[in-house]
Amino acid sequence: MQKRFGNQLVIPDLSFTVNQGEFITILGTSGSGKTTTLKMVNGLCQPSAGEIIINGQPLSKLDLVQLRRHTGYVVQQIGLFPHMTVAQNIAVVPQLLHWGADKTAHRVRELLQLVQLAPAEYADRYPAHLSGGQQQRVGVARALVANPPFVLFDEPFGALDALTREDLQHEIKRIHGALADKTFMFVTHDINEALFLGNRVLVMHEGRIEQFAAPAEIVSHPATAFVKKLLGTVRQNQNLWRQQDD
The missing domain is CATH 3.40.50.300 (P-loop containing nucleotide triphosphate hydrolases)
Structure with missing residues (x-):
């Protein structure tokens, strides 16, 4: 190549x-x-x-x-949407894929737990209220939300x-x-x-x-x-x- x-x-x-x-x-x-x-x-x-x-x-x-x-994609500049909550940011791809509300909410909770951000504490926060490390964890969760076989x-x-x-x-x-x-x-x-x-x-x-x-x-x-x-x-x-x- x-x-x-x-x-x-x-x-x-x-x-x-x-x-x-x-x-x-x-x-x-x-x-x-x-x-x-x-x-x-x-x-x-x-x-x-x-x-x-x-x-x-x-x-x-x-x-x-x-x-x-x-395909999950995680970059240095995480690119979270500032007007969306953590849960809404993670749910962007499920919305594009026309997932139902219950399935999306379940997956968001599951991914927040995986990246060790307690859903009850972080799901409704906005990116501006997160540290850099927390924002990057949300970026990883968003990349994994559609269960992709590849993550870059x-x-x-x-x-x-x-x-x-x-x-x-x-x-x-x-x-x-x-x-x-x-x-x-x-x-x-x-x-x-x-x-x-x-x-x-x-x-x-x-x-x-x-x-x-x-x-x-x-x-x-x-x-x-x-x-x-x-x-x-x-x-x-x-x-x-x-x-x-x-």
């Missing part, structure tokens, strides 16, 4: 397979092509060459509106403080473990986040795959000089903390 923007070739050659139920993290620096890759998977932009296959069907042959309604995350925790981010990393990992056969693809530029969350980590650089392997394999056997350099940033921080302890 290739992707061009005008005369600029941003993804020269990309080919990989994600298995059902995996939690894949896509790691790379700015401009590595990771967000573009996610957008192509969701049909938000089209590959310039090659094909994306989802459940054995070419993406180009699928109804993209239906695909997106059945584009640096969802990038704007949060370190403690909130760590808390949500544990939450999203717990949520994935609680959901049967859901496939998560999670874009990040944070190597610690990628290694903690992913069953496998796809390391990208300049539109190419540097390594696609389990976290332990990447740490013990970095495949390229770029991956080794990324790991070096983690070791540098570890050395700093050791110096403080000495």
Whole structure:
């Protein structure tokens, strides 16, 4: 698969397979092509060459509106509607799918409990009355409400403080473990986040795959000089903390 923007070739050659139920993290620096890759998977932009296959069907042959309604999408700027309550925000997709009121209300309560926001306390709040971490939890609930087989995350925790981010990393990992056969693809530029969350980590650089392997394999056997350099940033921080302890 290739992707061009005008005369600029941003993804020269990309080919990989994600298995059902995996939690894949896509790691790379700015401009590595990771967000573009996610957008192509969701049909938000089209590959310039090659094909994306989802459940054995070419993406180009699928109804993209239906695909997106059945694909969860969580971004850094959560995009909650400020004039709607938490419950109403989560219920947007069920309304588009013409769910009944009882089914929608039941699903909203179920998802609020899953993301550990008590329905009685949070369902009728407005986004302005939530913390950044709480808003992001609502964003995750909204992405999961239609029970999608795929959920795509584009640096969802990038704007949060370190403690909130760590808390949500544990939450999203717990949520994935609680959901049967859901496939998560999670874009990040944070190597610690990628290694903690992913069953496998796809390391990208300049539109190419540097390594696609389990976290332990990447740490013990970095495949390229770029991956080794990324790991070096983690070791540098570890050395700093050791110096403080000495």
